[in-house]
Amino acid sequence: MLRFVVRRLLQLIPILLGLSVLLFAWLRALPGGPAQAALGERATPEAIARYNELFGLDQPLYVQYLRFLGRAVQLDFGNSARTGRPVTEEFLERMPGTIELTLFAMVFAIGVGIPLGYLAARRHGSWLDSASVIGSLLGVAIPVFFLAYLLRLLFAVELGWLPGSGRQEVRIDATRITNFYVLDGLLTREWDAAWDAFTHLVLPGIALGTIPLAIIVRITRASVLDVVNEDYVRTANAKGLATSTVRRRHVIRNALLPVATTIGLQTGLLLSGAVLTESVFAFGGVGSAIFDAIFARDFAVLQGFILILAVVYVLVNLLVDISYGLLDPRVRVR
């Protein structure tokens, strides 16, 4: 078990090295540059040269890269060209927002998806079944930013039921402890702050949760349909077990194995930043930070955020693999 974890963590090293080289080269290949973005289109060549010199951008690429790498191993990704603040600090401020959003989206997707998929399978061939199949197809097919925009327009702009941008109303002067706004509100007993932050999660969370929801419905349904025809379910029925026991212990337990994998993978994807959804809702998570950094040619933020997110993604997948062993005794790692 320990060896398995260590091996997976060691695999991270080549992945991160390769990714950093790619990122570095790719960002420098973008037209324009940080100086142009920072000083405006009408900056004089002298001003640009001075700016580049100041930030070490006049050095050869490999020098820039090695310098970046040397600091990155100490978790120092430099300062944002836009705000001048350390990238690590910005990341720690932004990531909690994305984590909250991901949790909301996944709870929504799991809470609706598993029961719906299960019911669709139980009533195989009914209108509910057909509706869930068609619905989940739509869910995967609709572009997320389009859905996000639609939700915002309807429920925030037109109906005004829910807030449509930000993580919290500005007028609420909430105390920050962990930067998880909902959690902070609960910890400081500022209930209205917690509730307000929660309502800000609803629309982007639903938009973000739609694809995982659709996938979970489809996989749950297919998996339940498979499992009810398994021999061991027939054995359970032959033992005369109550229908509820057969369903709980023998059908659902096994049917959820593939669903668990999907949930893990989707969580990893959402955690690594929902650039489009966060931008539509001006949600201050890592996704909108990346979006802004691209426009500002903010190399330090882009490099730092993307590398850290890659680590997060790999770690989440490692967790999924470990937890899968807990669910299925056949794949328990030694």
Next chain:
Amino acid sequence: MIIEDVPPDAVDRSGRPVLEVDELTVTFRRRGEQPMRAVDGVSFAVAPGETVGLVGESGCGKSVTSLAVMGLLPRRGVQVGGSVRLDGRELVGAPDRALRELRGADMAMVFQDPLSSLNPTVPIGTQVTEVLLEHRDLSRKDATAQATDLLDRVGIPDPARRLKEYPHQLSGGMRQRALIAMALACRPRLLIADEPTTALDVTIQAQILELLRELVVDSGTALVMITHDLGVVAGLCDRVHVMYSGKIIESADRHELFARPRQPYTGGLLASVPRLDGVRGAPLHPIRGSARDVIPWAEGCAFAPRCDHAQDDCLTEVAGSTVPLEYDGPGRELRCRHPLEYPRSPAGATAAGAAR
């Protein structure tokens, strides 16, 4: 046609058979397809302590018969007719709740493939105790104690440890023993074993059969063996019903059947088994064709297209009626117009030899 097919001694021992199956029919209906009759008027009975074999090739309806008895066929798209009585209680058409009370407690079943028949994510212990907890008023602790005892009785060494293990950690023979332990947990009156040894090694097969025989003798359980393996029949069954295309075509006591098979199909089955006492290199005699080469019973004898003894009147067009199942001497029934004949005193003639 003779409907009642209760061997005289079966009734004598207890006064009444455990299982009585009368004119059982099972029809599968799928939208857009012809209804398919998988079991077509099957009748038999099993007395306490008796072992009855249902024998035939795959697709002959023997497994469907057993699932129909247990009430395990899906309700949608399947029509079950006739009568199945367990200790006199009618099971056909009984509500699901009533059947669940009987299954596992009064009637139990052992399936063909022990690995796929066990839940891979639940420990063996839970899978044994859940039967006990469902049907008996036991505490978890008592149920575990009984489960340990059961595993020990079916010959699983170190039962306390095995209870905590998962199916994939057990060998094939162990798994089948565990399944038998689950089936016997509540001391059922009727046990149906559907090809219980097919997925096992030959040496393990013999052990499992021996175990089943001991259990039947000890507890007086009525045992129905579903099998295509005549070796199993020879070793275990008191009475044998040979099935073909959804109908019983020959019924006899084991010794009678092996000594003097009357249906050419039964004869063919016996002749297609390799014999150790035969001449080395002697050709086997398989039944020609396959179980798919059948004609509907309504048009005559379903086996006729593969039968070496078939004559014109095996077809309804000529004879005017379907071949009936008829009295064929004491304790025997036969569905055949041109059965295999034997001399009055079969001096030295072996069954297989005669069948050839």
